Amino acid sequence: MAEELGRIQRPTASQYDGRRKLLLVPLIYGPQADDPAGAEVLQNYWEQMQTQVDALEAALGGLQHIYHESLTVGEDEGLEQLGAADQRSHGFITAKTLSGAVLEATEDMDVLLETLDLQRCMMIPLASANVGSRLQEWHADSNRQRYEHIADQIDNTLGENETGLLLISERHQVQFPSDIEVFYVSPPALDEYRRWFQNWMDQQQSAAEAAKLSTENDPKNGGDNRADADGATEEHETN
Numbered sequence: 318m319a320e321e322l323g324r325i326q327r328p329t330a331s332q333y334d335g336r337r338k339l340l341l342v343p344l345i346y347g348p349q350a351d352d353p354a355g356a357e358v359l360q361n362y363w364e365q366m367q368t369q370v371d372a373l374e375a376a377l378g379g380l381q382h383i384y385h386e387s388l389t390v391g392e393d394e395g396l397e398q399l400g401a402a403d404q405r406s407h408g409f410i411t412a413k414t415l416s417g418a419v420l421e422a423t424e425d426m427d428v429l430l431e432t433l434d435l436q437r438c439m440m441i442p443l444a445s446a447n448v449g450s451r452l453q454e455w456h457a458d459s460n461r462q463r464y465e466h467i468a469d470q471i472d473n474t475l476g477e478n479e480t481g482l483l484l485i486s487e488r489h490q491v492q493f494p495s496d497i498e499v500f501y502v503s504p505p506a507l508d509e510y511r512r513w514f515q516n517w518m519d520q521q522q523s524a525a526e527a528a529k530l531s532t533e534n535d536p537k538n539g540g541d542n543r544a545d546a547d548g549a550t551e552e553h554e555t556n
Contacts, residue, residue: 337497338377338480339471340370343487344386344406345510358506358513363405365504370482373500382474382481383410384423384467386489391422406484413482421474423483425466432459464491471497 345362374380385406388395396414399407414420435456443449467485472494475481485491493499 333377333498335478337475337477337494339475339493339497339499340373340380340480340482340502341499342366342370342482342484342502343507344484345487345507346403352517355513355517358510362504362506362510363409365506366502367409369502369504373502374480374482377480379480380413380416380418380482381476381479382471383413383418383420384471384481384483384485385410385420386423386467386485387429388420388423389426389429391420395420395422410484418482421470423467423470424463428459428462428466432456432463435459460490464489467491468493 345359385395385399387402388398390398392414396407396411399410410420435452439449439452439456443452467483467489468491471481471483475497483491
């Protein structure tokens, strides 16, 4: 079971002599630029996360390998991919590679693309329950293959007495080798982000429901305008 940084005493390198260590960092993505509150929460998370990673890295004697979800190539080519996709990850990981850590290929291209395509398919309303069920099974199998590959990549590249860093979404299902000591990096801002995100989702859902109701009641869209008609009739009779 992963140990949560901040709720355990800071480890010393001697505690884990000869063992493989992995720092597990939840990878969260931020809101749109027009939401300053969410942007501030996200910035706080990245700052606190980096501070905790630096402290743990120093305590464990350095960092040798970095893994990042969605990367199918490593080293310079992987950094180029990150630069186009996620500037926060790119800046953070670039600094670590300049200090000697190696960015590793993390995912299998074919499996990753299959998983993403299936996710898109599952967002389409389907008429057949059977098709939906088969898609879910296919997606679950693809996800299993994806996470098994990530575990294998870590197992095959993280050597004895080395420390790695994995950035991956919180809902991952990677099963790590039993001889790897996993440290879950959980700064206080992570809980703050979760609360903000839940509130943001609730607001988006409320706005969507209100927009739907407004559309349904709009006479231009065939909505119910009987109240307006009745009102007009009453006004005519009064006059």
